[in-house]
Amino acid sequence: KAGVTQTPRYLIKTRGQQVTLSCSPISGHRSVSWYQQTPGQGLQFLFEYFSETQRNKGNFPGRFSGRQFSNSRSEMNVSTLELGDSALYLCASSLTGTADNEQFFGPGTRLTVL
Amino acid sequence: KQEVTQIPAALSVPEGENLVLNCSFTDSAIYNLQWFRQDPGKGLTSLLLIQSSQREQTSGRLNASLDKSSGRSTLYIAASQPGDSATYLCAVISGNTGKLIFGQGTTLQVKP
Numbered sequence: 001k002a003g004v005t006q007t008p009r010y011l012i013k014t015r016g017q018q019v020t021l022s023c024s025p026i027s028g029h030r031s032v033s034w035y036q037q038t039p040g041q042g043l044q045f046l047f048e049y050f051s052e053t054q055r056n057k058g059n060f061p062g063r064f065s066g067r068q069f070s071n072s073r074s075e076m077n078v079s080t081l082e083l084g085d086s087a088l089y090l091c092a093s094s095l096t097g098t099a100d101n102e103q104f105f106g107p108g109t110r111l112t113v114l
Numbered sequence: 115k116q117e118v119t120q121i122p123a124a125l126s127v128p129e130g131e132n133l134v135l136n137c138s139f140t141d142s143a144i145y146n147l148q149w150f151r152q153d154p155g156k157g158l159t160s161l162l163l164i165q166s167s168q169r170e171q172t173s174g175r176l177n178a179s180l181d182k183s184s185g186r187s188t189l190y191i192a193a194s195q196p197g198d199s200a201t202y203l204c205a206v207i208s209g210n211t212g213k214l215i216f217g218q219g220t221t222l223q224v225k226p
Contacts, residue, residue, distance in 0.1 A: 004157075033212055043203070043216040056211050090157055097212035099145030100165060105158035 004093050004106035012112045018079040019098065021109045023091035025072050029104075031097025032074040034066060037088040037108070046089075049074050050097045061088045078111075116208045120217035127194055128225050134218045136187040137204035142182045148214065149178050149189050150203045158203065161189070175185045194224045 013019050025032050034046040035056045045058040048069035066076045066109075072093075077084055090108045094101035119138045127133055137147070146165045150158040161173045162178040164187070170179040177190040187204055203223045205214040 004187050006157075031212055035214075042218050043205075043214075043217070045213050052193075053128055059212075073148050088155075092158075092212075092214070099209070099211065100210065101206045102160055102163045103148065103212065103214060104160055105150070107157040111153070 004091060004104055005090055006089075006106040006109050009107065010110045011114065013081050014114050015081055015083060017081050018077065019079075019111060021076045021080060021089055021091075021111075022109070023074045023076070023093075023106060024090075025074070025093030026104055029070050029093040029095055031094045032068060032072065033042070033092045033094075033103070034074070034076050035088060035090045035092065036060075037113075038086075040071070043090070046065060048097055055097065083113050083114045086111060115131055116144075116206060116215050118215055118217035119134075120202075120204060120220050122220060123218065124221045124223075126223040126225065129194060129196060131224075132190070133195050133221070133222070135191070135195055135202050135204075137187040137189070137217055138213070139185045139206050139215075140185075141208055142185050143148045143208060144182065146207050147178075147187050147204060147206050148210050149176075149187075150205065152201045152203060152219070161202075177226060184219055191222075195223075198222060198223050199224050 031047040053109040068074045092103040149161040164180045175192040201219040205216045
């Protein structure tokens with residue numbers, strides 16, 4: 001069974017640009033969550049999608065948005081990039097996204113903003 | 115607000131030693147706790163998931179315990195190997211959602 005995949009693995013952008021990251025969950029999983037990891041703040045929750053609907057959202061500005069498609073694949077978009085957006089972006093998938101589900105992470109997308 | 119703390123931040127041990135990593139959380143009303151491993155520049159690998167009704171889980175040389183009342187979990191690694199070198203993260207879920215709240219991690223180095 002294939003694991004969680006994320007594309008691209010690496011991205012370099014300049015301030016003010018926008019970026020779209022993609023995540024394909026494990027087959028059969030319907031919940032996808034996104035996290036940002038930085039050396040200073042650690043891992044922080046961005047949002048979670050289930051059945052094409054955003055169910056939970058973390059404390060990030062509106063520049064961070066996402067969506068989920070009918071095949072459970074998810075995309076995350078960051079507009080008007082800032083230097084502080086440089087981070088490893090990780091997505092996690094689980095069966096239904098409820099508290100009893102084990103979550104599985106992808107390899108991440110390393111975003112560098114210059 | 116739930117906060118998760120991991121001590122120590124870094125640990126260096128000789129190969130073959132048994133070791134314990136600690137995780138504490140401020141709100142004991144958790145649904146579950148999950149331990150992860152992260153290699154440098156990589157994603158997270160799930161090691162163990164402990165449901166709130168469980169006291170411990172075991173997988174190979176790993177054993178994780180959970181004491182909700184005291185707000186603590188420990189990850190025990192037996193007979194450590196250089197391949198165990200990584201950052202170990204614990205995360206809790208407080209509400210009935212999939213939102214994980216992470217500690218800052220413990221970076222483990224096992225010396226041959």
